[in-house]
Amino acid sequence: MSDFYTKVYAVVRKIPKGKICTYGDIAEYIGTKGAARTVGYAMNYSHQVTPFVPAHRVVNRNGLLTGKQHFGTPTLMQQLLESEGVKIINNQIQDFEKIRWKPKGKIL
DNA sequence: CCGATGACTTCTC
DNA sequence: GGAGAAGCCATCG
Numbered sequence: 001m002s003d004f005y006t007k008v009y010a011v012v013r014k015i016p017k018g019k020i021c022t023y024g025d026i027a028e029y030i031g032t033k034g035a036a037r038t039v040g041y042a043m044n045y046s047h048q049v050t051p052f053v054p055a056h057r058v059v060n061r062n063g064l065l066t067g068k069q070h071f072g073t074p075t076l077m078q079q080l081l082e083s084e085g086v087k088i089i090n091n092q093i094q095d096f097e098k099i100r101w102k103p104k105g106k107i108l
Numbered sequence: 109c110c111g112a113t114g115a116c117t118t119c120t121c
Numbered sequence: 122g123g124a125g126a127a128g129c130c131a132t133c134g
Contacts, residue, residue: 005131035129037115037131038114039115040116041132044115060116061117067115068115069115
C-alpha cells in the first residue's frame with residue numbers, strides 16, 4: 001500500500017457522519033493536487049481495505065455522486081448518504097457547501 | 109521506463 | 122446544459 005492510498009483512506013475515514021468531501025480537496029490536502037483521479041482510483045481499492053472506508057462520503061467537485069455505480073448498486077451510495085442525513089436530489093448533494101468537510105491539521 | 113487506466117477538473121462548442 | 126477533448130498525476134503490469 002502506497003502512502004498515497006494510506007493518506008487518502010486516513011482522510012476519508014475521518015470524514016464525520018453526515019458530511020462529505022471532494023476528490024480534489026483530498027488530493028490537495030495530501031499534496032498531490034492534480035491527482036484527484038488517482039483518489040478515485042484509490043477509492044476503487046477501498047473495497048479490499050480494512051476497516052471500511054466510507055467512500056460514499058467522497059464526491060466530485062459539484063457534489064455529484066459520480067462514483068455511485070462503483071458500489072454494489074447504483075442507488076446504494078445515495079441510500080447510504082441519505083441514511084446519514086444527507087439530502088440528495090438527482091444524484092446531487094443538497095446544501096453541498098454547507099455539509100462539506102475538510103481535514104484539519106494532521107491526520108496521521 | 110513506458111504505456112494504459114481512472115469514482116477528476118476545466119475548457120470549448 | 123450536454124458532449125467531447127485535453128490536462129492533470131499516481132498506480133499497475
